[in-house]
Amino acid sequence: MITGSTGVIALIGDPVEKSLSPAIHNSAFNSLRLNYVYVAFRVPREALPKAVEAVKTLGLVGLNVTIPHKVSIVDLLDTLEKSASTVGAVNTVKNEGGKLIGYNTDGRGAVEVLEERVGSLAGKNVLLLGAGGAARAIAFALAERGACLTIANRTVGRAKELSVGLERKLGVKPKVTGIKPWMLAGVLKGADILINATAVGMYPRTKETLVTSKMMHPNLTVFDIVYQPPYTRLLREAREAGAKTITGLEMLVRQAALSFEIWTGKQAPLEVMRQTAWRLARRWRF
Ligand SMILES: NC(=O)c1ccc[n+]([C@@H]2O[C@H](COP(=O)([O-])OP(=O)(O)OC[C@H]3O[C@@H](n4cnc5c(N)ncnc54)[C@H](OP(=O)(O)O)[C@@H]3O)[C@@H](O)[C@H]2O)c1
Known part of the structure; x- marks a missing residue:
């Protein structure tokens, strides 16, 4: 009450x-x-x-x-x-x-979800798509955990800026690339994890993806932080390639749980929060 x-x-x-x-x-x-x-x-x-x-x-x-x-x-x-x-x-x-x-809490939310699925991120080769707000938070959290990062962005200058910022603050300098399919395919051959932190695939442009199944391999874990819809075209392509998938809805719940703990000082009821998110997301029609 x-x-x-x-x-x-x-x-x-x-x-x-x-x-x-x-x-x-x-x-x-x-x-x-x-x-x-x-x-x-x-x-x-x-x-x-x-x-x-x-x-x-x-x-x-x-x-x-x-x-x-x-x-x-x-x-x-x-x-x-x-x-x-x-x-x-x-x-x-x-x-x-x-x-x-x-x-x-965006960066920690994302890496906690990833760690739950793949274990330690230290030494893992990660291709991060995007250099906007969410990508920045995730890039810092990944670098702090010792992941080997490549950042790909449509505007390559923004990816370079992010890479320079990481070098200045954390002493690591990720590689930088554009998002042309041949560029991404080359990096993906040696990647353990692919993270989409761009808005590509988000409603209403749900048919779009920067990476297709042909560019992926079964040992890859694909994490799309877009959650509208929860299963994006990228995640469907990943499944076709036999890769593991993680939806952005899991990150949404995890970053919410971390915020909850900051405000209340109490451990968040993660499962309750997850069930609520999924119940509402299932009602979406795309
Ligand atoms: N699951 C979660 O908890 C969570 C949390 C935060 C955000 N998100 C989602 O993450 C996505 C990005 O959010 P944000 O806050 O980082 O947005 P943002 O700061 O506006 O950044 C957008 C990013 O997407 C790229 N992009 C946009 N349209 C593109 C296109 N057509 N082709 C290629 N790249 C494109 C931008 O590239 P340029 O630099 O070239 O413009 C930039 O890297 C959104 O879908 C958002 O809903 C999810």
Whole structure:
């Protein structure tokens, strides 16, 4: 029951209407009988400073932050925890007595899901597609775990920038390439893991993929962080090639669980959160 002492956590972004996060978090709060509620607010780009101020004014417990605010919120917070400062982007905020602390759970969420499926990432050859916000978070988390990274991006300059940033902050310099099929096919021959962190394959362009079955091999693990739909064309191609597959819905749940733990200090009920995400995702029609 919502009472005068219920802690409020909000998602801010634009758009937010179709987000699974309110359902995932509220099911977790209910299952542990925690006195929190999670709501979504559509906050246009120009309204971000006022929204951040409101977190303090209204005494919200914290925030999830999504497109288009993950980078621009950085300068509006009081401090950044290492996960956010290395990446330069925030997806979780905790209000500690009026002091707003930024975190990023995307990278750790992704690598924890991968580690569960393939074990240690140290020394694994990983081809990461993308150099946007999510790819950056994942690249840092992979590099911290000793993976051997190649970054491929449509705009090669962005991949180079990311590689230079990794070298400056972590002392590792991933290889960089474009996304032409022959370029990706060459790297994939020696790859253990392929991660798609681009928007390719996401609704409404569900027929698109940067990699087809002919370019993959059965010893590959293919992780598509796109989760609308949960089984993208890339994952279907991977299955055809006999490769292992991981859907982005698993990362969504894992990064949500890490945010939950930051806000509440309690272990997240991962299975409850996963079941809620899948129940809603199964209702999607693409
Ligand atoms: N599962 C999860 O928990 C989770 C979490 C975060 C994000 N995501 C998903 O990850 C995807 C990327 O999100 P983001 O926040 O990183 O977005 P972003 O910052 O806008 O980056 C988009 C990336 O996709 C590439 N891209 C877009 N359209 C492309 C095309 N037609 N061909 C080739 N490359 C293309 C961009 O390349 P350029 O640099 O060349 O533009 C860039 O690398 C989205 O689908 C998002 O829903 C999932």
